[in-house]
Amino acid sequence: NAGVMQNPRHLVRRRGQEARLRCSPMKGHSHVYWYRQLPEEGLKFMVYLQKENIIDESGMPKERFSAEFPKEGPSILRIQQVVRGDSAAYFCASSPGTGGNQPQHFGDGTRLSIL
Amino acid sequence: GEDVEQSLFLSVREGDSSVINCTYTDSSSTYLYWYKQEPGAGLQLLTYIFSNMDMKQDQRLTVLLNKKDKHLSLRIADTQTGDSAIYFCAENGRAGNNRKLIWGLGTSLAVNP
Numbered sequence A: 001n002a003g004v005m006q007n008p009r010h011l012v013r014r015r016g017q018e019a020r021l022r023c024s025p026m027k028g029h030s031h032v033y034w035y036r037q038l039p040e041e042g043l044k045f046m047v048y049l050q051k052e053n054i055i056d057e058s059g060m061p062k063e064r065f066s067a068e069f070p071k072e073g074p075s076i077l078r079i080q081q082v083v084r085g086d087s088a089a090y091f092c093a094s095s096p097g098t099g100g101n102q103p104q105h106f107g108d109g110t111r112l113s114i115l
Numbered sequence B: 001g002e003d004v005e006q007s008l009f010l011s012v013r014e015g016d017s018s019v020i021n022c023t024y025t026d027s028s029s030t031y032l033y034w035y036k037q038e039p040g041a042g043l044q045l046l047t048y049i050f051s052n053m054d055m056k057q058d059q060r061l062t063v064l065l066n067k068k069d070k071h072l073s074l075r076i077a078d079t080q081t082g083d084s085a086i087y088f089c090a091e092n093g094r095a096g097n098n099r100k101l102i103w104g105l106g107t108s109l110a111v112n113p
Helices: none
Strands: A005-007 A009-011 A019-024 A031-037 A043-050 A053-056 A065-068 A074-081 A088-095 A112-113 B005-007 B009-013 B019-025 B032-036 B043-050 B056-057 B061-066 B071-076 B085-091 B107-112
Touching: A005 A088, A009 A019, A019 A088, A019 A112, A019 B061, A031 A074, A043 A065, A043 A074, A053 A112, A065 A088, A112 B056, B005 B085, B019 B032, B019 B085, B019 B107, B032 B061, B043 B061, B043 B071
Parallel strands: A009 A112, B009 B107
Antiparallel strands: A005 A019, A019 A074, A031 A043, A031 A088, A043 A053, A065 A074, A088 A112, B005 B019, B019 B071, B032 B043, B032 B085, B056 B061, B061 B071, B085 B107
């Protein structure tokens, strides 16, 4: 049973380019969460999605960042016009539901580097 | 406000027990979680405990919860070098679901041979 799959594992972009990060949840999971992790900092919640719906995007920067979870295919976190400060590890997690006894399971992340 | 605190570093000798501590502020949390992150990898769910439990044991791992003091600990028996990682504590806060967990900054465990 495959876990949460994220790709690419590493992504290098120049300032001003676009970054697209993909996440396929675990089989049977319809809830997806995106986090950002900076060195020496903890996990910062960005957005929570269910199929085709953004439920909570309170942690997303207002500009340049967007997320989707289409009916078919992986969830995508999109960062437009990247800047140096976007360099971080981005993690996706999924869960089968939102109960406290349905914990989130994480992928191995995408390390984004901005030149 | 909601907050989770952990000490940043812990160093133990191989074969000893490790105890990683965590304090949280939201007494309405119903679930508390421990995750492990190895270098270059994602977070691996280790275990979680329901708030009406005092203790949960799973092989070498023992979780103790003191709800009165809002203190959670993770004990690793017979610590091995493969246990070297960052350990994160998280609580589910007053929402009562798993949507928006509140995370500690992680405790970096170093296991010395």
